[in-house]
Amino acid sequence: MVRTRTPRGHWVLFLLSGLVLAAALLLNGFAHGAMGEGHGSHSKAAGLPPEEATRAGPVLRPGPGPVRSARPASGTIALTFDDGPDPTWTPRLLDVLRRHHAQATFFTVGARVAEHPELARRMVREGHEIGSHTYTHADMGAVPGWRLRLELDLTQRALAGATGRTTNLVRQPFSATPASLTGAQWAAAEAAARHGYVTVLADRDTGDWRRPGVERIVERAIGPAPGKGASPGGRARPGAIVMLHDSGGDRAQTVAAVDRLLTRLSARGYRFTTVSRAVGLPPGDVPASATDRAVGGALIMSQRLAGWLVGAMTVLFGVVTALTLLRLALMVLAARVHVRRTRRGRRGRGRPPTRRTPFTPPVSIVVPAYNEEAGLAATVRSLLDTDYPAPVEVIVVDDGSTDGTPRIARELARHPAVRVVHQVNGGKPSALNTGLSHARAEIVVLVDGDTVFQRDTLRRLVAPLADPRVGAVSGNTKVANRGGVLGRWQHLEYVIGFNLDRRLFDVLQCMPTIPGAIGAFRRQVLASVGGVPADTLAEDTDLTMAIGRAGWRVVYEERALAWTEAPSSLRQLWRQRYRWCYGTLQAMWKHRRAPAQRGPSGRYGRRCLPYLTVFQVVLPLFAPAVDVFTLYGLVFLNPLKYVVVWALFSGVAALVAAYALRLDGESLGPLWTLPLQQVVYRQLMYLVVFQSVVTALLGARLRWHTIRRTGTFGTPRVDSLRT
Template sequence: MRTRPPKGHWILLLLTGVALFAALLVNGFATGEIGEGTERPGPAGGRAPDAATRAGPVLNLTGGTLRSARPSAGTIALTFDDGPDPEWTPRLLEVLRRHNARATFFSVGSKVARHPGLARRMVREGHEIGSHTYTHVDLGNAPSWRTRLELDLSQRALAGATGRGTRLLRQPFSGTPAALTGAQWRAARDAAGRGYLTVLTDRDTEDWARPGADAIVRRATAGTGRAGAIVMLHDSGGDRGETVRAVEEILERLSARGYRFTTVSESIGLRDGNPPASFTSRVVGKALVLGQLGSGWVVGGLTALFGVAAVLTVLRLVLLLAFARTHIAGTRRARHRRARRGAPPFLPPVSVIVPAYNEEAGIAATIGSLLDTGYPGPLEVIVVDDGSTDRTAEIAASFTGIPGVALIRKPNGGKPSALNAGVARARAEIVVLVDGDTVFQRDTIGNLVAPMADRRVGAVSGNTKVANRGGIIGRWQHIEYVIGFNLDRRLFDVLQCMPTVPGAIGAFRREALAAAGGVPSDTLAEDTDLTMAICRAGWRVVYEETALAWTEAPATLRQLWRQRYRWCYGTLQAMWKHRRALVERGASGRFGRRCLSYLALFQVALPVFAPAVDVFTLYGLLFLDPGTLALTWLSFTALQALAGWYALRLDGERARTLWVLPLQQVVYRQLMYLVVVQSLVTAVLGARLRWQTIRRAGTFDPTPDLPAHQPAP
């Protein structure tokens, strides 16, 4: 076992975040979410030269001289733009196969990379593939660097998918030579410098507008005599059912008139429009194809994860609120039944165990609050000094002259050993365990032990409150304690699967402690480990919201990190230790399938993947519609605020503290996610985390001035 947590995984986490963002950028560029001019025709830029507008549909501008070509007589070159499309391209290929016809597909490079199998099928069946840029950008409106990038990426994608290149280019938004604009002319001239022939069309069917199959056929067959023609159609960009039906009829009509259907290259006498690509181009192309496919999978996964996380978050809030109402109703009914029976108050002897290690800042306040209790039954207070190196034992010893107060001194052995030593010394059947930085209210002990009138109850969780809530960090923790911890405990109480009786305040039946084997020492979350063992032994563990304990929360982010790191790591240890409960029967199985599944989903899985969701959110704010994302974020924040208001009302707290909730969503939440990531990596790599001590600021003095609390009616 490692004795220190690993450090290198932070670099891995950062690199993973960068890789996810890079994948989003790649996919965004390929799908047109990023990049200027995508899917938008630019300004015409004047007219092309008259010689070009009167030329044939294939322009050769290499060497700076305009030469053009037309298909030979009796040949028709069907061309399809904007694909390949997984739905419509295969259907068109099937129509062409039945008629033994070949065609030219001016494909978008990013779609070739997304559907390389379709590109290979085109080549295998004798068709030709030309470039239609990588993202369907208007080259006439694009800067020169973007033009180079579009053409190069398109070539690489084709080489990676089919092992071939192309000499043919059709600019998006182009048409017949007569419609050639000045901007398109300049783009064609630039492309010629890179070895491309620009292919226009003789007959633009405008099938993209879906004018009907008859209109498409009429425009495609409008010529007279035996003149050849290049016909423009589309195999992507929406519903192409009309195009599929029209191609079938075009092939039948023109074949009956003696026309032959071939590729653009063959129709003008060009030897090979798709020459073999170089080895380097094929290797780079395969990397591009794999990279784009991978980025698409990543984005698809993140999109799905975003949706699942959103649904689960809403579902969890709804369940918490619903079970909170159920818990309140059940508690009221139980109290009403006890009142109707007229039974005397349940006031058993109680032993309070206070483990203390270097708690001089708050131990006097803790002991003082226990002695000032309003509990009328027999009560003893046992302070266990676990080898403190400060004045903790000295301060505790000053109380031992008071009847019922005892001090045990022992070498440092850890909190579980201190608790077990106190339990062994205790005389009462009901044992209350209290942290050395916690202060009780006068009615706390009575309220805490009241549910144990039911012999089925083995442990009771009290209601922990943050005392030092003055700063922003304290307010964040206050909200977390009320909204998260206490709402969760109400749910767990109703479902009879409580995972944790907090170390700050909990009551235990001695018999239940014995059934669990005492306070365990093999995890860092001894309170969670103990509670899970008690639940698995068949005891009920309940939550009593009126049993209030005020605790000092970490005052700095560093102290908060250390505390939550220990809590989270210890909880993971306890979950793993009790994993067999998932497959067992009876009370243990009920606990495992309800509680462990809930913890694994909401306290492990979602936090682990939350940084990826945040990366996706950052990408969306930069490149997508920020208004939609902002509205989504505000909606979730409002929903959480509503749940927070209800939770605060249940606990008798003021709702004005909710003003820190929005900021909590962009700072505190990420800190808690990173705690889970750190804990999980530490556990997986086999490191053993040491106990993380928290430096106390001394929030309580011997007569603490606690915030007022009035339980909700």
């Protein structure tokens, strides 16, 4: 096998993708007001606004010296609309204004301009004026100075990108008339003035956002009748700036009220125009620079892409959650079917067919060994210490070990049932095929050099081969070194994987893997598929797929227990799982044509490969993004919804894990590590899949990663490990 270095550049791509995703989610969360849109509490330290400001006109320009303000000219009405643009209500209001040949001023929320730039362009095209209402509808009097500046600057960029214009008019969210100004709002108006903004308030607040009724909105917009204090100086037709809204909810009443208001007041000779024209100021919006237009265009594109991404992530979140729960449900259902089926079979009414005498033919056990000095002796001794009644031979293949393995093998060969074969290092498949060539029995058991059998394991493992339709049997691998948190995590993974996944595969007759730690085969089956394949790193998966495609049944015997030493560090775990995952991808690619074929190969391929593709490749690839989106939902969306979903998922996963542990006769104690496993261990497995997929796509060949053994098995008997 070509030994090339694993590509590393894709981790930079992975990190950049993660940063882009996080930035997009943050931008979308910020744009939709999840970072302080609500009306914040104003600090008492801000004091009160100057009395002259509360009695001034609605157009204010704070600065050194007296407060400067302006009022609309007599007979002039400036209709203003806040909170838009809205794709439903803004076009309807624009239609009404156009029908009456009236102009207005729209105080737009920058984030909504970025979402609907075509509406902002229509406003400008039809002669309306645009002002700033901040980028996220933030309370300018309650946010810090940097946030206020950011809100105003981003809105300018959005307007420049959408319309090619910027504005010097601003209306603070949650503000109304000069008389209602708070000290904090006045301080915000002063800060905005230092950046060149004119603050626009209103003479008449219609309160249309409360939907009080069309007539009530019209009455408030018209104001008190002359002679009742509404016309300073006794003007018969006082001008006014009227506050309305074109977004933020159902604005049907506003649309109807504007139509009625324009009809009534136009008949009285009122002129409807923009704020700037009404008070005699230059236009509030002016052409933007080329730089501002370019930056604004990039902002609009980024926000729209972020919105699309969040929408796609919402769908993905639902799909992944549904598929995960579906998989758990299928595994539990299949496990119950498998339990009932095996119980019937053992009573003589199902698989395997009953015989008058137990099925105990001679067995050859092949143990490939490369640098297995830590556990080889315990492995071989456990194979010899068996209650299997028929002759058993153990063939140890020393695959060019460089440690004490050859010496230990020679000592073990003193037993008459043990034979040792030495060869130049050729890899595990080569060692297995060498052992098969020396095997004498028709039933062959393949065992890793770090695995220990119980006394009854061999008898239980071989028993299902009494059924002539069964070509191979998978045993039940158990984690022996489960002392720490990492060991408990792997223990849970093994129990759930073997007791639920393998039962499901057995029921569906599409077993993808007989583990190298424990598997029994017919020699004729191995010969028919060409022996153990050497062109993939997951030779056990490749071999099992070939057997399944050949039409043989591959079954799972949960009572055939084999104890193995799991990796004791995250680095060792990564190396092992990286090889497994990459090898599985190789095997899936090698057998990719199976689903399109007829007969046993097609049936096997259509059941096995789609399942592996969806649940072992696609979902793990998307899972990190889904986890990031879950955090986003907790912060920016409805946190209760995502807490409930997470709690539901965790609860179901815990119940399923408990069921698997009970099926396997294991203690429920390790379940306390499950929540942490979901947060830490699962992420590591996702990264393994990502690394493996990228390595495969880049066409790199992965070398065989050897796991360092620590010698978990100090004695040949391991029955005590079950407790």
